[in-house]
Amino acid sequence: MEKRKLGRTGLEVTTCCLGTMTWGQQNTEAEGHEQMDYALDRGINFFDTAELYSIPRDEKTQGSTERIIGSWFKDRGARDKVILASKIVGRTDATWYRDRDDLTECRMTKDQVDEAVEKSLTRLQTDYIDLYQLHWPDRVAPIFGGKMRKEHYAADYEPFEEILSHLNDHVKKGNILHIGLSNETAFGVMRFLAESDKHDLPRVQSIQNAYSLVNRTFEEALEEVCVHEEVSLLAYSPLAQGYLTGKYRNGAEPESSRKKLFHMLGRYEKPHAEDAINSYVDLAAEKGLDPAKLAIKFCDTRHFVTSTIIGATTMDQLKTCLDAFDMEWSDELEKEVNKLHARQPNPCP
Numbered sequence: 001m002e003k004r005k006l007g008r009t010g011l012e013v014t015t016c017c018l019g020t021m022t023w024g025q026q027n028t029e030a031e032g033h034e035q036m037d038y039a040l041d042r043g044i045n046f047f048d049t050a051e052l053y054s055i056p057r058d059e060k061t062q063g064s065t066e067r068i069i070g071s072w073f074k075d076r077g078a079r080d081k082v083i084l085a086s087k088i089v090g091r092t093d094a095t096w097y098r099d100r101d102d103l104t105e106c107r108m109t110k111d112q113v114d115e116a117v118e119k120s121l122t123r124l125q126t127d128y129i130d131l132y133q134l135h136w137p138d139r140v141a142p143i144f145g146g147k148m149r150k151e152h153y154a155a156d157y158e159p160f161e162e163i164l165s166h167l168n169d170h171v172k173k174g175n176i177l178h179i180g181l182s183n184e185t186a187f188g189v190m191r192f193l194a195e196s197d198k199h200d201l202p203r204v205q206s207i208q209n210a211y212s213l214v215n216r217t218f219e220e221a222l223e224e225v226c227v228h229e230e231v232s233l234l235a236y237s238p239l240a241q242g243y244l245t246g247k248y249r250n251g252a253e254p255e256s257s258r259k260k261l262f263h264m265l266g267r268y269e270k271p272h273a274e275d276a277i278n279s280y281v282d283l284a285a286e287k288g289l290d291p292a293k294l295a296i297k298f299c300d301t302r303h304f305v306t307s308t309i310i311g312a313t314t315m316d317q318l319k320t321c322l323d324a325f326d327m328e329w330s331d332e333l334e335k336e337v338n339k340l341h342a343r344q345p346n347p348c349p
């Protein structure tokens with residue numbers, strides 16, 4: 001499996017990153033372990049998780065995915081074979097991540113960063129996390145397809161420099177090796193980079209944002225920032241949470257699919273989404289390709305994508321996702337997907 005540089009870290013990660021967020025609810029511990037064994041056998045060296053997981057977010061299952069990875073590390077003695085990415089939650093009024101009764105919000109304050117890092121390390125049964133990411137910003141920002149309203153600009157937020165300084169305390173201890181962002185904007189990336197330059201604080205090495213055939217918004221402002229600044233894009237939801245496989249076509253809801261189980265795929269059900277998704281599934285059929293492979297290989301062939309974070313709930317799905325990286329991409333496919341994109345740009349931001 002091909003490897004690419006992760007930001008300026010000196011690390012080389014595989015172009016396929018193993019997503020984990022279904023382990024703990026939709027998948028059992030044994031299934032998570034089986035996926036990690038298989039991924040390692042196929043040459044993958046990069047796993048992504050979060051303190052929030054498993055999904056859907058729930059107080060009762062929070063932390064279950066990190067625990068499953070931790071038990072696998074212990075059982076297989078495989079910690080040194082994996083570049084591990086995890087995340088601290090962004091600003092949220094779901095306070096179950098922390099142990100304080102008086103808390104009204106999770107924020108990226110020093111005490112909360114300390115608690116989050118320590119708890120993740122314990123669940124993961126490791127003494128370091130290679131890449132520690134901010135899952136979404138502490139400030140109000142135009143993310144997940146949302147828009148800013150005038151009053152949002154007046155809302156307080158933990159200053160960029162402060163957040164970097166809290167993270168730096170853990171870099172100095174060796175708890176985390178590098179830092180990254182997620183669900184961030186061009187404004188956020190530039191502000192973090194400016195503060196790290198100014199105060200000699202850890203540099204943001206990556207950004208984990210949604211990127212797929214039906215959401216290429218990264219190409220608007222973030223691509224220019226990230227290419228110039230060598231910030232790696234880790235593309236999540238390359239299959240639009242399953243939609244780009246065609247499995248939900250004409251209102252279908254297959255048994256044990258994320259949609260059937262959790263009814264949580266609104267992001268991919270916006271106006272024009274269905275039409276756009278169908279057009280890519282039809283393109284795959286016309287070319288005799290598996291639509292999942294087409295969608296994943298599209299991400300993999302973007303010059304600004306360092307790693308594509310895949311997700312699977314069965315071993316068959318996992319095999320298909322990994323095989324996608326071996327697929328040939330052609331000028332013809334490039335032309336066809338760009339034609340469809342021009343017709344229906346970014347219906348699922």
Ligand SMILES: NC(=O)c1ccc[n+]([C@@H]2O[C@H](COP(=O)([O-])OP(=O)(O)OC[C@H]3O[C@@H](n4cnc5c(N)ncnc54)[C@H](OP(=O)(O)O)[C@@H]3O)[C@@H](O)[C@H]2O)c1
Pocket residue numbers: 018019020021022048049135182183208209236237238239240241242243245247256257258259292309310311312313314316317318320321
């Ligand atoms: N930073 C963030 O905010 C964020 C957000 C989302 C994800 N992520 C990361 O990215 C990873 C991947 O995200 P994702 O799960 O949304 O990715 P995705 O590739 O868009 O969707 C994966 C889902 O599609 C279905 N699927 C996969 N292969 C299939 C196939 N060959 N045929 C039919 N269905 C198939 C499976 O769901 P069903 O079996 O349920 O249909 C699978 O769980 C996550 O595990 C997480 O690490 C990060």
